[in-house]
Amino acid sequence: xxxxxxxxxxxxxxxxxxxxxxxxxxxxxxxxxxxxxxxxxxxxxxxxxxxxxxxxxxxxxxxxxxxxxxxxxxxxxxxxxxxxxxxxxxxxxxxxxxxxxxxxxxxxxxxxxxxxxxxxxxxxxxxxxxxxxxxxxxxxxxxxxxxxx
Amino acid sequence: xxxxxxxxxxxxxxxxxxxxxxxxxxxxxxxxxxxxxxxxxxxxxxxxxxxxxxxxxxxxxxxxxxxxxxxxxxxxxxxxxxxxxxxxxxxxxxxxxxxxxxxxxxxxxxxxxxxxxxxxxxxxxxxxxxxxxxxxxxxxxxxxxxxxxxxxxxxxxxxxxxxxxxxxxxxxxxxxxxxxxxxxxxxxxxxxxxxxxxxxxxxxxxxxxxxxxxxxxxxxxxxxxxxxxxxxxxxxxxxxxxxxxxxxxxxxxxxxxxxxxxxxxxxxxxxxxxxxxxxxxxxxxxxxxxxxxxxxxxxxxxxxxxxxxxxxxxxxxxxxxxxxxxxxxxxxxxxxxxxxxxxxxxxxxxxxxxxxxxxxxxxxxxxxxxxxxxxxxxxxxxxxxxxxxxxxxxxxxxxxxxxxxxxxxxxxxxxxxxxxxxxxxxxxxxxxxxxxxxxxxxxxxxxxxxxxxxxxxxxxxxxxxxxxxxxxxxxxxxxxxxxxxxxxxxxxxxxxxxxxxxxxxxxxxxxxxxxxxxxxxxxxxxxxxxxxxxxxxxxxxxxxxxxxxxxxxxxxxxxxxxxxxxxxxxxxxxxxxxxxxxxxxxxxxxxxxxxxxxxxxxxxxxxxxxxxxxxxxxxxxxxxxxxxxxxxxxxxxxxxxxxxxxxxxxxxxxxxxxxxxxxxxxxxxxxxxxxxxxxxxxxxxxxxxxxxxxxxxxxxxxxxxxxxxxxxxxxxxxxxxxxxxxxxxxxxxxxxxxxxxxxxxxxxxxxxxxxxxxxxxxxxxxxxxxxxxxx
Numbered sequence: 001x002x003x004x005x006x007x008x009x010x011x012x013x014x015x016x017x018x019x020x021x022x023x024x025x026x027x028x029x030x031x032x033x034x035x036x037x038x039x040x041x042x043x044x045x046x047x048x049x050x051x052x053x054x055x056x057x058x059x060x061x062x063x064x065x066x067x068x069x070x071x072x073x074x075x076x077x078x079x080x081x082x083x084x085x086x087x088x089x090x091x092x093x094x095x096x097x098x099x100x101x102x103x104x105x106x107x108x109x110x111x112x113x114x115x116x117x118x119x120x121x122x123x124x125x126x127x128x129x130x131x132x133x134x135x136x137x138x139x140x141x142x143x144x145x146x147x148x149x
Numbered sequence: 150x151x152x153x154x155x156x157x158x159x160x161x162x163x164x165x166x167x168x169x170x171x172x173x174x175x176x177x178x179x180x181x182x183x184x185x186x187x188x189x190x191x192x193x194x195x196x197x198x199x200x201x202x203x204x205x206x207x208x209x210x211x212x213x214x215x216x217x218x219x220x221x222x223x224x225x226x227x228x229x230x231x232x233x234x235x236x237x238x239x240x241x242x243x244x245x246x247x248x249x250x251x252x253x254x255x256x257x258x259x260x261x262x263x264x265x266x267x268x269x270x271x272x273x274x275x276x277x278x279x280x281x282x283x284x285x286x287x288x289x290x291x292x293x294x295x296x297x298x299x300x301x302x303x304x305x306x307x308x309x310x311x312x313x314x315x316x317x318x319x320x321x322x323x324x325x326x327x328x329x330x331x332x333x334x335x336x337x338x339x340x341x342x343x344x345x346x347x348x349x350x351x352x353x354x355x356x357x358x359x360x361x362x363x364x365x366x367x368x369x370x371x372x373x374x375x376x377x378x379x380x381x382x383x384x385x386x387x388x389x390x391x392x393x394x395x396x397x398x399x400x401x402x403x404x405x406x407x408x409x410x411x412x413x414x415x416x417x418x419x420x421x422x423x424x425x426x427x428x429x430x431x432x433x434x435x436x437x438x439x440x441x442x443x444x445x446x447x448x449x450x451x452x453x454x455x456x457x458x459x460x461x462x463x464x465x466x467x468x469x470x471x472x473x474x475x476x477x478x479x480x481x482x483x484x485x486x487x488x489x490x491x492x493x494x495x496x497x498x499x500x501x502x503x504x505x506x507x508x509x510x511x512x513x514x515x516x517x518x519x520x521x522x523x524x525x526x527x528x529x530x531x532x533x534x535x536x537x538x539x540x541x542x543x544x545x546x547x548x549x550x551x552x553x554x555x556x557x558x559x560x561x562x563x564x565x566x567x568x569x570x571x572x573x574x575x576x577x578x579x580x581x582x583x584x585x586x587x588x589x590x591x592x593x594x595x596x597x598x599x600x601x602x603x604x605x606x607x608x609x610x611x612x613x614x615x616x617x618x619x620x621x622x623x624x625x626x627x628x629x630x631x632x633x634x635x636x637x638x639x640x641x642x643x644x645x646x647x648x649x650x651x652x653x654x655x656x657x658x659x660x661x662x663x664x665x666x667x668x669x670x671x672x673x674x675x676x677x678x679x680x681x682x683x684x685x686x687x688x689x690x691x692x693x694x695x696x697x698x699x700x701x702x703x704x705x706x707x708x709x710x711x712x713x714x715x716x717x718x719x720x721x722x723x724x725x726x727x728x729x730x731x732x733x734x735x736x737x738x739x740x741x742x743x744x745x746x747x748x749x750x751x752x753x754x755x756x757x758x759x760x761x762x763x764x765x766x767x768x769x770x771x772x773x774x775x776x777x778x779x780x781x782x783x784x785x786x787x788x789x790x791x792x793x794x795x796x797x798x799x800x801x802x803x804x805x806x807x808x809x810x811x812x813x814x815x816x817x818x819x820x821x822x823x824x825x826x827x828x829x830x831x832x833x834x835x836x837x838x839x840x841x842x843x844x845x846x847x848x849x850x851x852x853x854x855x856x857x858x859x860x861x862x863x864x865x866x867x868x869x870x871x872x873x874x875x876x877x878x879x880x881x882x883x884x885x886x887x888x889x890x891x892x893x894x895x896x897x898x899x900x901x902x903x904x905x906x907x908x909x910x911x912x913x914x915x916x917x918x919x920x921x922x923x924x
Contacts, residue, residue: 003156061154065496068503069356070157070382086353089418090261090504091430095437104434106427109262109418142153147452147490149445 007078012054016128026123057101057114060141063093084110163515184209194256200299205306225255226716227773229272243276253301258719259292262433265721267502275395276371282395287501288377289359308405361409363398364563366611370623373398393565424758453486454509455535472574476660539658540570545597571655584639591616626650646796652677664690672794682709702855713770851904858913869920
């Protein structure tokens with residue numbers, strides 16, 4: 001099977017963001033059929049003083065090697081994908097994500113994450129979000145596996 | 150596999166592939182009994198029923214789990230103790246028709262969010278000790294058993310031909326089937342049965358099957374272990390974990406059971422239906438993060454498993470070498486963990502149950518077997534773990550490849566690496582002294598370091614070789630001691646002092662000579678000398694944190710109770726203190742890892758909906774611990790004489806050992822025994838040994854006095870009816886049995902302290918029958 005070499009990841013133009021959170025609402029609609037955003041959104045917009053910052057999965061895929069049941073795979077388009085039918089809810093991926101982008105809400109045991117679907121990009125009224133193509137080799141991170149600190 | 154992110158289906162071990170004609174194997178099965186049950190759901194950690202299977206009478210039935218049973222016995226090993234108590238007699242021995250083999254789960258077993266939550270607890274009357282032996286083992290069997298509908302599996306009787314028991318959680322059936330054509334050795338049998346019972350020919354379907362098996366050598370030895378499988382979707386092999394101690398695999402094969410198979414329909418992260426899944430996930434995720442951030446600075450479990458201990462033990466003179474004569478060795482660096490790190494397959498989620506991110510279950514894939522019937526085959530070797538490496542150090546085997554060879558054959562033949570290694574090390578020492586020789590060993594040259602001979606012993610055991618030594622060697626150190634002494638081949642005291650067994654079970658792999666508390670941790674135990682009750686060497690020897698008998702006794706109360714708790718719940722002990730919070734050293738009691746104790750309180754409450762405190766956890770354990778000790782009494786043991794340990798565990802047996810650590814022992818003769826330096830200088834080594842021997846033997850008896858008192862037992866180590874009542878037990882049969890034993894001890898003068906107390910010293914109390922005042 002030929003493996004993907006590129007993946008689309010979200011980038012954020014902070015200067016364009018107004019903090020309306022339409023992106024989060026669009027995201028929670030995708031994952032939970034809810035317009036609540038916030039805890040139910042895979043993308044989070046956080047306010048630091050007067051500036052906004054985006055917090056979301058960057059498809060580095062460290063979690064892929066953590067899944068004991070093979071629920072996490074890199075799909076043909078390069079996106080790191082959690083199959084919640086296969087997932088057994090162990091939270092190993094949540095616990096080991098170095099940037100906290102694999103998310104868990106109280107409504108179900110299986111986590112969820114950004115799938116680069118572009119809903120947030122389309123929902124953003126100021127074009128502060130953009131999906132750009134990256135080489136997987138350039139962004140890939142493998143879980144810590146060396147002996148010793 | 151260093152680069153990571155290899156798709157699951159593309160990873161290859163490089164093992165020799167096997168093609169099984171599963172249809173032909175299955176066609177030869179004859180169904181001897183079949184039972185249908187109503188599938189149910191697990192509620193708050195309990196399936197609320199247990200499964201009884203008699204492979205002799207072919208009865209299969211269900212037993213309900215009452216609230217009272219949960220209150221008194223919690224689950225897991227506790228349930229096992231209750232069920233076996235109701236089914237056997239005080240005269241039951243390992244090979245009696247009515248002896249049982251129990252596999253139990255526990256309310257927290259099967260949780261995927263908290264590391265180390267997939268343990269099965271196994272119990273039986275052991276061939277080595279003739280008392281209850283309990284083992285805590287990983288693999289998928291326990292969790293699947295519960296999700297298939299049962300908190301415990303209770304097997305009784307003996308089949309007349311080789312059978313398997315199949316618990317099909319998909320169909321809701323339990324069957325006993327003959328299995329004449331399957332292999333017996335685990336690495337082949339578990340593959341065959343996994344393939345046979347998987348619903349589809351996919352790795353995900355294979356992962357929903359778990360097999361318990363043993364092997365051919367278990368049929369001819371008291372060291373038979375149970376191998377619990379867990380199918381690895383990356384390696385595409387059923388991997389295994391062992392219920393190693395005490396010969397439970399020997400019991401399985403004596404019942405003519407080739408394997409137990411369980412299959413689960415489906416399960417998810419909340420199949421235990423916890424009362425509070427949100428809290429449970431939060432506590433579990435917190436621990437995952439701790440492991441992520443700190444394991445690399447602490448134990449390196451994720452990279453080398455328990456093998457990281459080898460270099461630490463060698464540095465502190467605790468690594469057993471040449472049958473525990475020494476605690477470190479010049480060649481030891483050859484088997485330090487970096488050598489195994491090179492061999493281990495990396496970047497695979499190596500938990501023996503889902504969600505264990507401590508992931509200590511390391512393997513070497515594509516290992517080429519060097520000897521025996523599988524020579525030339527490329528296989529996956531599960532391990533080695535510290536105990537197996539330590540067992541090899543004990544035999545003076547310093548080549549990582551021979552460690553793997555020993556590991557592989559012990560596993561597939563169904564043999565406990567600890568007992569096999571410790572016993573063979575003893576035979577090697579006897580060989581060195583000429584007490585054993587090539588002729589007496591039926592042609593085996595059992596010199597220290599002769600790995601070939603150690604493997605040959607295993608092969609001949611597996612073949613059922615009837616030569617006298619091979620037969621008695623497989624029964625372990627205690628039987629070989631008796632055999633040597635009967636033949637008048639050696640000084641009985643040397644033989645008894647050097648062979649590392651207590652209660653008939655071989656010691657696990659730590660040198661305890663300089664830690665009195667750890668000697669108690671091995672001797673004052675339920676099943677025998679295994680470090681799972683207490684590991685106090687650093688606390689006692691290195692940090693000197695428990696200098697008095699009272700303090701040691703408190704530690705030998707708290708830690709065995711604390712560690713028992715894991716077995717009541719279906720948990721692994723490692724995530725408790727083999728990873729510690731960053732600020733643990735600053736807490737009031739670092740050795741207890743207070744934050745993790747709080748985790749477990751929150752965990753059990755979140756699962757069951759109870760509102761227990763940390764003191765309640767100890768109480769849960771104390772009930773089961775005392776019940777098991779009382780059962781040992783009932784079976785004719787469980788008293789002071791059974792808590793005897795050989796002198797090799799207490800100090801130097803031979804002049805060579807003394808001389809090798811002369812400065813240490815000479816200093817102790819002055820500091821501890823009050824001799825003058827001048828006296829010590831004029832004494833012969835033999836005289837010094839005699840003095841040290843008497844002193845240390847008495848220290849151990851004094852320790853036993855303090856511990857028995859702390860635990861609420863008589864001076865002969867019998868749990869008192871008063872203590873049992875305090876714990877909530879009212880069963881007349883049990884209370885009467887204990888009272889009769891205590892009355893009998895009184896007549897025989899056994900209700901007196903064992904230590905000899907000098908002026909200014911005193912036993913725990915001078916009151917006679919002190920327990921009678923307890924309300």
